Amino acid sequence: MSEISLGDALRQFLNQSRLKGPIQALQIEDVWEEIMGKTIARYTDKLKIHGSTLYISTTVAPLKQELLYQKEKIIQRVNEALGEKTIKEVVIQ
DSSP states (O other): OOOOOHHHHHHHHHHHSTTHHHHHHHHHHHHHHHHHOHHHHHHOOEEEEETTEEEEEOSOHHHHHHHHHTHHHHHHHHHHHHTSOOOOEEEEO
C-alpha cells in the first residue's frame, strides 16, 4: 500500500463524492466579493455549483444583465480562485 498525504486523500475523496459542488460553492462564497467586487457581491443572493455549472441568483434585473455579459470573466476568475478548471458554464437566475 502506498502512502499519500491527508490533503491528497481528501481531494480524492471529494472528487469522487457528491460533496464537491457544495464545498466549492462555499469556497467561492468566501472569495466572491474579492472576485467580483462589493456591489455585485452585495446583490448576489445565492451561489450553487452543479456539475461544472455555476448558478448565480439575484433579484436585481440590471445586475442579471451585467452578469450575462461577464460570463467568461466569471468562469476565469472562479476557476483561478478554486485552483482548477471546475466551472465551464455560468447560469444567471
